[in-house]
Amino acid sequence: MGPERLVGRIGPYPPELNPAALPPGTQVERWRVVGFRGRGAYGAVYRAERVGHEEAGPVALKLALHPRDPRFAREVALLSRLKHPNVPALHAQGVWALGDRLHPFLVMQWVEGTPLYDWSSARNPTSRQVMRLLAQVARAVAATHAAGGVHRDVKGDNILVRPEDGRAFLVDFGSSLTARAAPLTWHSFPPGTAAYRSPEAWQFALSHRSPDRYVSRPPDDIFALGMTAYRLVTDAYPPPVDPRLDKSGLWRGSGPEPPQARNPRLEGQLGAIIARMLSVRPQARGTAGELAEELEHLKEHAGAMADQRLFLWETEPPTWWTPEETRMADVLGHRRCRRPQERARAVEKQDAEAKAEAERREAQELSLANALTEHVPHPWTPLSRWLLGSAAVAACLTLALAVTQEGQRSWSQPESVRSTADDGGTAGLADSVFADPVQRAVVPQSLSGLKLDMPKRPFPGQLRPDSGGKCSSKGQVPINGGCWFQVANVEPPCEKAGYEWKGGCYYPIYDAPRAPTSGLPSREG
Structure with missing residues (x-):
C-alpha cells in the first residue's frame, strides 16, 4: 500500500x-x-x-x-x-x-534522533562507531541511487542518529533529483550546501553560463558523504573546494591531506576510505554500495586502534585557550578534537541505559511472541476446520483462542471485539477470503507472564494500523504503531502477560497463519 x-x-x-x-x-x-x-x-x-x-x-x-x-x-x-x-x-x-x-x-x-555533528560533540566516539554509522548512511545513499535518485544534500545536519540503538537515518530529500525530472531552477548550480559540493560541480558552474545546468550524479553524493565523514572525525572541513578560494590548486591536484593527518587518533584504514571518497576524480570514489561493504568489513576486522576514543579529553581551562581556540569552541561547543569528559560520560551513560531498556523490551517482545506461537492453535486442527464453517463470528474468535495444551479454556471477551466483520478497513482480496476474526489472534488471559510496560514499537508479526492510523477491525486500538486489544473493566496491574497503557490493560493482536483457498488438507496420523 x-x-x-x-x-x-x-x-x-x-x-x-x-x-x-x-x-x-x-x-x-x-x-x-x-x-x-x-x-x-x-x-x-x-x-x-x-x-x-x-x-x-x-x-x-x-x-x-x-x-x-x-x-x-x-x-x-x-x-x-x-x-x-x-x-x-x-x-x-x-x-x-x-x-x-x-x-x-x-x-x-518520526525519528527521535540527534544531528550527526551534535551527536559527536556530546560524546567521544571511536573509529569503529564511526565505521558503523558511515556504513548505514552509505547503505541509505546506495538505496537512493538504486531507486533512480540523487540526494544532492548529504551532510551532517541531514543525518540523524537515534541514541537508543545508534541507528543513522538519512533525511530531507527535498533537494533530491530523479531521472528525467524537469529542472525547477535556472541556476547553474543545483540545490545543496556549498561546503559539500564536488570539484566537478564547482568547475562546471564557474565555467558555464545559463541556461547550462550541472546535473548531479551519484559521485556527487559520495563526495558529500566524504566531506561529512572528514568533518565528523576531525571537527573541521578540508580547505574550500570553491576554485576562487583554492589558491594552491589543491582540488585540481591530489586533493586534501588525509583526515588522520589532522587527527592521528583516527584508525588508518578508515582515514584512507574517507580520503578516497574525497578524490578529485569522480570514478575513483567508488559506489555507495561498495563503500558500505568496505566499511562493514572494516568494522568487523579492524584492530584495537578502532576502539580508541577519537578525541582527547579536555584538560585545560578556557582561560588557557588561544583566541582561535576560543572562537572555534563557541562554534563547536568545545575545542577542536577535544571533548569535556564529564559531559560526554554522562551522555554515554544515558545512551547505555536507553540501549539496555531497548534490549529488555526486545527480549520481552520475543518471549511474548514465542508464547503466542505455542498457544495459538494450528489452523488445520478439527476445531479450526469447524471454525471456518461457523457463521457465528464472535464464537469463532472466542473458541479459536480457547485451546491450550491442557485442553479448552474460555476467557472473557469485551463486547467491542464481538463484531468485527462489518469493518473491513483497507484489507485486500486475500484478507477477505475468510472472516477477519479467524485471521487474527490475541494473547489469551490464560498465558502467564510478568507485568509489562507498553513497548515503543510493534512486536514482530503484530498487526499494524493502515496509513490512516486505523486498525483493520473494530475493537482494535492503534498504539505506538501496532494494533492492540483492550480488556474491558480491567485495571493495572496487568498480570497474565498484559501491557499497561493509560490506565488499561492491552494485548497485542497478531496475524495467524493463512489457510489455502482450494481445499482443506487431510490430517496425518
Missing part, C-alpha cells in the same frame, strides 16, 4: 498562519502540530499526531513554505520507491489549504 494522498479544500484556516512557524495545536488536514522540529530552504518540519489516533505515536509533518512547490512531488516520487531501514518511511502526502494558498505536505516516520 502506498502513502495516503489527501487534497485540501480552501479554508477555513486563517491566512495569517505562517507555514514556517505553525503554533502547537494547528491542524493540518488530519494531523495536529505538537512541536517544531526544524526548517530548511523549502519546508518546515513539525512533530505531529493523527487527530483521533494520538496513541499511534508521533509523526514528522513536513510542510512546504511556498504554495504549490513542485519539489514536494519530486520528493514523494523518490520516497515512495525507497523502503530502507535508514530512511524514514513515507506515510502520507497531501495539500493543505491555507486561505487561498495550497501548500503541499508530507507525513513521515
